[in-house]
Amino acid sequence: MGTSLARSVALFTLLLCLLLPSHGHGKLSTKFYAKSCPSVAAIVRSVMEQAVAKEPRMGASIIRLFFHDCFVNGCDASILLDDTSTFTGEKNAGANTNSVRGYEVIDAIKTQVEAACKGTVSCADIVALASRDAVDLLGGPTWNVQLGRKDSRAASQSAANANLPGPGSGAASLVAAFAAKGLSARDMTALSGAHTVGRARCLFFRGRIYTDQNVNASFAAARQQTCPQSGGDGNLAPFDDQTPDAFDNAYYTNLMAQRGLLHSDQELFNGGPQDALVRKYSGNARMFATDFAKAMVKMGGLAPAAGTPTEVRFNCRKVN
Known part of the structure; x- marks a missing residue:
C-alpha cells in the first residue's frame, strides 16, 4: 500500500471512529474536563445553589435522580x-414516575454548560456533579467527583422496574440488590442515609404507618393525619421530621426510635445485621459522612455494559 493511500485510510478510520457512538465510560478522572471545560463545576454549582435556595427539597430530588440513574x-x-x-x-x-423529579434543573445546567463548552460534557457527569453539590448545599459531606462518563443512547423501563428497590423491600432483598451492583451492605446502609433529607408520597408509606408493628405509635399517628387509609396518595411527609432539610445523621437516630418513614427504611434497624452500623452512624456523624461520600463515589463508578452505544448528548432528554 502506498504512503498516501495508507494515510488516507488511516484518516478515514480516525474520522469514522470520531463519528460513531463511543462505548462505556473509559477511565474516569477528577481532571477529565480540566482543559476541555474548566468552568463546568462552577456552572453546576451556581445552578444548584439557586435551585436549593428556591426549594431545599430539590437537593434531595437530585440525589435520588443520581441513584435511580x-x-x-x-x-x-x-x-x-x-x-x-x-x-x-x-x-x-414504577419506581420513578411518582418519586423522581428535578429534570428541569438538569436541563438548566445543561443549557449553560453547552453555551460554555458545546458537545463536551455528558449529562451523566452533570447529574454526578449536581448530586455532590446537592449533598454539600444541604450541609452534608463533599467529595471529588470522578468524571468522563458518557450518555447512553438507550434506556430500559423493564430494567428500572426490576433493579430499583421499592419502599416495601426487606433487609435481605436490599442487601442483595446492592450486592448485584457491587455495593456492600455497608454501602447500602450509608447510601440509605440520603433519606435524612427529602419527602415521600403517602402512596409509598401508607402501609408502614397502618400495618407495620415496629413503628412508633405517636409517629404513625402524626403521619396518618396527612396520609389517610384511602385517598391522598400524593400528600407528602418528610423522611426526617426533626431536621427535614439538613443532611445529617438524624435518619439513623430516627430508625432507632422506630420512626423510619418507609418500611424499607426501618428494615435497616429491625433486629438484623445492619443494626450495629445504624447505631454507629447515629452516634458518629463523621463516620456516616465519610462512608456516605465513599459509597457515592463507588456508585458513581457503575458503568453501562460493554458494547452499550453512548455519546455526549446535546439535549439530555433525547439522543443526538
Whole structure:
C-alpha cells in the first residue's frame, strides 16, 4: 500500500471512529474536563445553589435522580430520556414516575454548560456533579467527583422496574440488590442515609404507618393525619421530621426510635445485621459522612455494559 493511500485510510478510520457512538465510560478522572471545560463545576454549582435556595427539597430530588440513574444500567443519564412514539424510557417506570423529579434543573445546567463548552460534557457527569453539590448545599459531606462518563443512547423501563428497590423491600432483598451492583451492605446502609433529607408520597408509606408493628405509635399517628387509609396518595411527609432539610445523621437516630418513614427504611434497624452500623452512624456523624461520600463515589463508578452505544448528548432528554 502506498504512503498516501495508507494515510488516507488511516484518516478515514480516525474520522469514522470520531463519528460513531463511543462505548462505556473509559477511565474516569477528577481532571477529565480540566482543559476541555474548566468552568463546568462552577456552572453546576451556581445552578444548584439557586435551585436549593428556591426549594431545599430539590437537593434531595437530585440525589435520588443520581441513584435511580446509576442503579439501572450504570450512570449513563438514561433516566433523563423522554418517551417518544417509538421509544419507551425509564421515567415512567414504577419506581420513578411518582418519586423522581428535578429534570428541569438538569436541563438548566445543561443549557449553560453547552453555551460554555458545546458537545463536551455528558449529562451523566452533570447529574454526578449536581448530586455532590446537592449533598454539600444541604450541609452534608463533599467529595471529588470522578468524571468522563458518557450518555447512553438507550434506556430500559423493564430494567428500572426490576433493579430499583421499592419502599416495601426487606433487609435481605436490599442487601442483595446492592450486592448485584457491587455495593456492600455497608454501602447500602450509608447510601440509605440520603433519606435524612427529602419527602415521600403517602402512596409509598401508607402501609408502614397502618400495618407495620415496629413503628412508633405517636409517629404513625402524626403521619396518618396527612396520609389517610384511602385517598391522598400524593400528600407528602418528610423522611426526617426533626431536621427535614439538613443532611445529617438524624435518619439513623430516627430508625432507632422506630420512626423510619418507609418500611424499607426501618428494615435497616429491625433486629438484623445492619443494626450495629445504624447505631454507629447515629452516634458518629463523621463516620456516616465519610462512608456516605465513599459509597457515592463507588456508585458513581457503575458503568453501562460493554458494547452499550453512548455519546455526549446535546439535549439530555433525547439522543443526538
